[in-house]
Each structure stands twice: as structure tokens, then as C-alpha cells.
Amino acid sequence: MLRSLFLACIPVPHRPTYFGSTRRSRRMDQESDVTRYRSIWISDVHLGTRGCKADLLLDFLKHNDSEYLYLVGDIVDGWRLKKSWYWPQAHNDVVQKILRRARKGAKVFYIPGNHDEGARDFIGLQFGGVKVMEEAIHTTADGKRFLVTHGDQFDAVVKYAKWLALIGDHAYVMLLNVNTGLNWVRRKMGFTYWSVSAYLKHKAKSAVEYIGKYEAALADEARRRAVDGIICGHIHNAEMRPMEGVLYCNDGDWVESCTALVEHDSGMLEIINWAEVLRQRTVVKPSAGAAAKAAA
Numbered sequence: 495m496l497r498s499l500f501l502a503c504i505p506v507p508h509r510p511t512y513f514g515s516t517r518r519s520r521r522m523d524q525e526s527d528v529t530r531y532r533s534i535w536i537s538d539v540h541l542g543t544r545g546c547k548a549d550l551l552l553d554f555l556k557h558n559d560s561e562y563l564y565l566v567g568d569i570v571d572g573w574r575l576k577k578s579w580y581w582p583q584a585h586n587d588v589v590q591k592i593l594r595r596a597r598k599g600a601k602v603f604y605i606p607g608n609h610d611e612g613a614r615d616f617i618g619l620q621f622g623g624v625k626v627m628e629e630a631i632h633t634t635a636d637g638k639r640f641l642v643t644h645g646d647q648f649d650a651v652v653k654y655a656k657w658l659a660l661i662g663d664h665a666y667v668m669l670l671n672v673n674t675g676l677n678w679v680r681r682k683m684g685f686t687y688w689s690v691s692a693y694l695k696h697k698a699k700s701a702v703e704y705i706g707k708y709e710a711a712l713a714d715e716a717r718r719r720a721v722d723g724i725i726c727g728h729i730h731n732a733e734m735r736p737m738e739g740v741l742y743c744n745d746g747d748w749v750e751s752c753t754a755l756v757e758h759d760s761g762m763l764e765i766i767n768w769a770e771v772l773r774q775r776t777v778v779k780p781s782a783g784a785a786a787k788a789a790a
């Protein structure tokens with residue numbers, strides 16, 4: 495049991511197939527349950543914040559292995575850590591797990607984003623086998639070239655007014671407080687309640703417009719650089735779709751959606767929604783456990 499738990503935690507370079515010849519190896523695979531991809535992209539983990547779903551990411555890393563691992567920015571949230579120190583064990587475990595993966599021979603690339611822009615001072619250097627790069631060109635197994643970048647440089651708000659982006663984090667809370675105060679005053683003055691929902695609805699609409707503009711800007715960049723597609727993060731919105739001749743891929747985030755982008759051995763790309771996978775797994779789990787017990 496302990497041995498298989500240990501085995502489940504380390505990347506295995508040449509895994510036996512799921513339909514191995516012996517019953518033992520098959521059972522071990524069921525227990526360790528590691529899927530090996532050619533590449534994995536994750537971004538917007540925001541270690542150092544309460545919003546970070548470190549436990550889910552640890553679980554994802556435990557069950558998914560790859561030859562290439564790209565950390566596509568905002569891995570550690572330097573902005574928040576500067577304000578108040580928050581670093582639980584699980585956040586340490588994520589860092590240790592990634593470093594161990596690099597030690598075991600995975601090609602690990604760290605492309606800093608705007609929340610971990612401090613790491614941009616180390617571009618070109620290597621730490622424990624992790625290469626820090628401004629951007630990367632990834633060639634898939636079927637020969638397609640992808641530009642890998644965090645993507646904040648295409649975000650005009652972040653680029654030209656950092657304070658605006660900072661204030662964005664608290665805008666919603668502020669808005670609610672302002673709304674409460676405003677409506678208290680309005681009531682005292684005999685005015686009716688002014689709902690915040692219309693305002694938020696408008697904001698949501700402009701958020702959709704913003705995402706569209708961001709995606710278009712990144713697709714433009716892919717065309718300009720004459721690559722087959724672009725892989726980014728930053729806007730916490732996992733997506734993969736062709737846009738006028740190039741493939742736009744966003745690996746999402748580990749704050750809300752818990753998503754990663756993966757490349758299969760064939761070169762095919764796919765978005766994995768780990769929260770969704772776990773939801774499905776909990777439905778399947780009881781029968782799988784019963785089968786294991788019966789086999790033992």
C-alpha cells in the first residue's frame with residue numbers, strides 16, 4: 495500500500511500499458527492512476543493567496559505526468575504576498591512537486607506573468623532544472639509550433655495602469671459597500687433603492703467583450719509571429735478554438751476553474767477541467783473500490 499502510494503507520487507518514465515500482462519501491474523495502475531501526456535500547461539495558480547486551489551492542483555499533478563511542463567505565469571502571487579504573508583503547507587507542496595518533477599527529468603519551463611513579474615529578473619536562468627523564460631516556442635508531436643506566453647502584455651489595462659488592475663481585485667467588495675452606504679443615504683432622502691445588479695450586468699457584458707478583444711489580440715500575435723497557435727493564461731478563462739487560421743489556447747487557472755491544457759502523444763491538444771474530472775470520479779468511485787476489494 496505504502497509502496498504504491500509512493501509510486502503514485504513519482505513520475506514513471508516508461509509506464510506499462512493500462513492493459514498490462516499481469517494482474518498485479520493492472521491493479522497498481524488502477525491505484526496509481528497516472529495519465530501521461532506529452533505536455534502540460536498550467537498558469538494562474540496564484541500561490542500565496544487564499545483563492546489558490548493548491549489541493550486540487552496537487553491532486554492533478556499526482557495523477558497527470560508529462561515530458562514537458564510549462565508554468566505559464568502568475569504561479570506565485572507576489573502582489574498579494576507583499577501585502578500580507580500567506581503560505582500554507584499545500585502551497586509549499588506544489589513548489590516541491592514541480593521541482594521534483596524537474597529533477598526526475600521532465601522539461602520544466604517557467605514563463606512569469608504579471609503577478610510574479612519579480613521572476614522576470616531571472617529570465618535565461620535555471621533553478622533546480624526549471625528554466626525561466628520570457629516566452630517559449632513549443633513544437634507539438636505533429637510538428638505544429640505554438641507561442642507560449644502569459645499574455646498580460648496584450649492587456650492594455652495591466653500594461654499601462656497597473657494600479658487599475660490592482661484595484662480590480664477589490665472593486666466588487668468596494669462596490670457592495672458603496673451600494674449599501676449609498677442606498678442608506680438615498681432612503682433617508684426619500685429616494686428608492688438603486689439596484690447594483692444592472693451595473694453588474696453591464697460589467698459582465700463588458701467582461702465578455704474584453705475577453706473577446708484579448709483573444710483577438712493574442713490570435714493576431716500568433717499570425718504576426720507566423721506560428722500555428724498561441725498558448726496563454728492571464729484572463730482565467732480556459733478556451734481552445736481556431737481563430738482565422740491560428741489556434742487560440744488558454745489553459746485557464748487554479749483559482750476558480752482548475753483547468754490545464756495538455757498535449758497527447760499524437761500532438762492533439764485538450765483542456766482538462768480537473769474539478770469536473772473529480773466530480774465524475776466521485777460518482778464512479780464506490781464501484782471501483784468494491785472491485786478492488788473483490789480482486790484483493
Ligand SMILES: [Mn+2]
Pocket residue numbers: 567568607608609644646727728729
Ligand atoms: Mn496575469
